């Protein structure tokens with residue numbers, strides 16, 4: 001492969017600032033929230049020492065310090081954020097793990113681990129899952145499929161094991177609501 005064509009390295013075309021912007025939009029669609037107390041009284045605290053696009057914050061309510069990646073599956077991972085974002089994009093195109101691995105020059109087993117984590121949502125699951133986690137998981141799918149094949153993404157989501165629990169959780173939620181409204 002690549003003998004007769006110019007090889008384009010997609011990673012070199014991806015902007016780090018846009019990747020961090022994407023994470024912020026995915027996890028905080030309504031603005032930055034403290035991951036500890038969910039307060040919106042947040043002040044910016046400069047940028048990460050080694051990743052200049054990674055914004056640091058201080059919660060003025062509980063005084064927790066955090067940044068764009070705190071409590072996400074990207075935090076503390078050796079893969080650069082752009083690799084994760086591209087992985088998410090390729091998932092939206094319904095590429096196989098093998099295909100994604102080839103595109104990103106990764107081992108298929110690493111990609112398998114990454115796609116499994118991404119399907120669970122980008123925010124690390126706490127012991128008691130909240131509704132916002134579910135919403136973020138859906139956001140991941142809609143964004144990833146935006147420029148690809150939305151129908152295929154939906155179809156893939158339906159067959160994924162993680163979606164069964166999500167669907168049943170949503171079903172339980174609506175049942176609770178309908179019961180409450182009827183009673």
Ligand SMILES: [Zn+2]
Pocket residue numbers: 034035036037038039059060061062063064
């Ligand atoms: Zn806080």
